[in-house]
Amino acid sequence: MEFQDPEHEALVSVWWTGALMKKASRRFFKSIGTTESEFNLLMVIKHSAGPLTQSAVGRRLMVDKSNVTGLLDRMEASGLIRRKRVKGDRRSHHVELTAEGRRLLEREEEAYYRVVSQIMSGLSGREHLRLIDLTRKLRAGLARM
Amino acid sequence: MEFQDPEHEALVSVWWTGALMKKASRRFFKSIGTTESEFNLLMVIKHSAGPLTQSAVGRRLMVDKSNVTGLLDRMEASGLIRRKRVKGDRRSHHVELTAEGRRLLEREEEAYYRVVSQIMSGLSGREHLRLIDLTRKLRAGLARM
DNA sequence: TAAGATTGAGCGATCAATCTTG
DNA sequence: CAAGATTGATCGCTCAATCTTA
Numbered sequence: 001m002e003f004q005d006p007e008h009e010a011l012v013s014v015w016w017t018g019a020l021m022k023k024a025s026r027r028f029f030k031s032i033g034t035t036e037s038e039f040n041l042l043m044v045i046k047h048s049a050g051p052l053t054q055s056a057v058g059r060r061l062m063v064d065k066s067n068v069t070g071l072l073d074r075m076e077a078s079g080l081i082r083r084k085r086v087k088g089d090r091r092s093h094h095v096e097l098t099a100e101g102r103r104l105l106e107r108e109e110e111a112y113y114r115v116v117s118q119i120m121s122g123l124s125g126r127e128h129l130r131l132i133d134l135t136r137k138l139r140a141g142l143a144r145m
Numbered sequence: 146m147e148f149q150d151p152e153h154e155a156l157v158s159v160w161w162t163g164a165l166m167k168k169a170s171r172r173f174f175k176s177i178g179t180t181e182s183e184f185n186l187l188m189v190i191k192h193s194a195g196p197l198t199q200s201a202v203g204r205r206l207m208v209d210k211s212n213v214t215g216l217l218d219r220m221e222a223s224g225l226i227r228r229k230r231v232k233g234d235r236r237s238h239h240v241e242l243t244a245e246g247r248r249l250l251e252r253e254e255e256a257y258y259r260v261v262s263q264i265m266s267g268l269s270g271r272e273h274l275r276l277i278d279l280t281r282k283l284r285a286g287l288a289r290m
Numbered sequence: 291t292a293a294g295a296t297t298g299a300g301c302g303a304t305c306a307a308t309c310t311t312g
Numbered sequence: 313c314a315a316g317a318t319t320g321a322t323c324g325c326t327c328a329a330t331c332t333t334a
Contacts, residue, residue, distance in 0.1 A: 006273040007265045008258070011166075017280040017287075018163020019207065021156075024287050026326075037302065055316055062164065067303060069318055074301090091311050091316040113153070119286040120152040127279055128155040132148070134268065134276045135162040141264040142162075142169050171304075182324065200294055212325060214296055219323090236294040236333050 014138060024119075032111050034104075037061075037071055039112070042080065042097065042105040051094040053086065080104060159283060169264075177256050179249075182206075182216055184257070187225065187242065187250040196239040198231065225249060 003009045025036045044060045045052060054072065058065040072095065075081045080101035086092040097105070120128065148154045170181045189205045190197060199217065203210040217240065220226045225246035231237040242250070265273065 003274075003277070006270060006277065008261050010268070010273040010276040011261050011265055013277045013280045014159070014162060015166055016207075017159060017284055018166060020284055020287050021160055021163060023207075023326095024290055028290065030326095035301070053316070062161075062168075063302085064304060065317065066305080066319080071302085089312075089316085093317080115290065116153050116156050118289060119283070120156055122282050122286045122289070123155070123279065125151060127282070128151040129148075130275060131155040131279045131283070132151065132158045134272055134279065135158045137267050137272070138264070138276070139162055139165055141267045142165050144263060144267070145169055145173065145260065167303095175304095180323075198294070208324085209326060210295070211297080211327080216324085231294095234294085234334075238295080 011138075014135070028111075028115055032108055034108060038075060038080070039105075039108055041068075041071060041075065041095075042101060042108075045081065045095055045097050046102070046105055051084075051096065053092045053094060054083075055092075057095055075101075156283075159280070173256075173260055177253055179253060183220060183225070184250075184253055186213075186216060186220065186240075187246060187253075190226065190240055190242050191247065191250055196229075196241065198237045198239060199228075200237075202240055220246075 022036075029036050029039055040061055041057065044057055048060075052060070054068045055065045058068045061068075072081060072083065076083060079098055082096045082098055083093040084096055086094055123131070167181075174181050174184055185206055186202065189202055193205075197205070199213045200210045203213045206213075217226060217228065221228060224243055227241045227243055228238040229241055231239055268276070
């Protein structure tokens with residue numbers, strides 16, 4: 001294949017791949033009865049060393065804290081997480097998984113890793129590493145803006 | 146660097162790169178007074194061989210046609226595009242650039258290609274080609290879902 | 291029936307503004 | 313004043329439903 005502007009072509013290619021991943025993830029998570037945001041939030045809570053405040057969750061997910069509020073409202077209503085007052089700082093809430101949230105996440109993780117494997121199986125181990133390296137460089141370029 | 150699950154790591158890396166590109170593009174387009182969606186729409190119209198209906202625009206941008214309606218409403222209000230009845234099919238509208246839309250896009254394209262260069266300049270020509278190839282394979286994996 | 295376009299509900303994201311607490 | 317959390321406005325996206333025309 002020939003490209004007259006590989007620089008631009010590469011950026012567009014990553015762009016559309018990201019967009020397609022977004023669409024695919026929406027469909028996938030819908031098929032298992034959840035959303036990407038809920039799954040990511042459960043993952044962040046579960047795999048955190050210590051308890052996280054809402055703001056901290058937002059920083060990990062790289063979204064505004066205002067975004068976390070509504071998400072937690074819905075998830076608290078479905079019994080997946082719980083807000084807990086923080087002793088010593090009455091402004092803050094820690095976010096905790098409920099037993100149900102933890103149980104649900106474990107089932108979801110199985111399906112998740114299966115589909116990740118399916119998606120990535122067309123690339124070799126070496127190619128996985130290359131992709132990690134190249135996207136890291138691209139992120140460095142983004143940071144340079 | 147060491148990864149215990151390069152397959153997953155690679156997918157996550159592309160994922161976050163896409164998310165960061167989205168954020169960066171929002172900031173960039175805001176700084177030049179527009180949005181990613183408006184820019185992409187203008188680009189699609191300008192670089193199309195023939196006139197496009199609203200549905201066709203949606204397909205090119207890979208978004209639902211319902212999404213195009215509101216976008217065109219706003220852009221028509223700002224005088225950038227124009228809806229034109231299609232002769233012979235009273236259901237359809239063609240989307241055309243106004244002189245103002247065309248003028249605006251030309252200025253935006255300059256800034257756009259400058260920033261693309263800036264972002265991608267940390268990668269070599271060979272790496273650009275590799276990135277194109279690897280993301281193509283990843284998209285094939287997504288299609289396999 | 292089907293295709294082009296629109297509308298409305300819901301989720302997700304940003305930003306600005308506000309309230310409470312530090 | 314600053315930081316944690318919430319609210320409201322706006323935009324983008326999806327999906328389902330509807331209207332008109334083919």
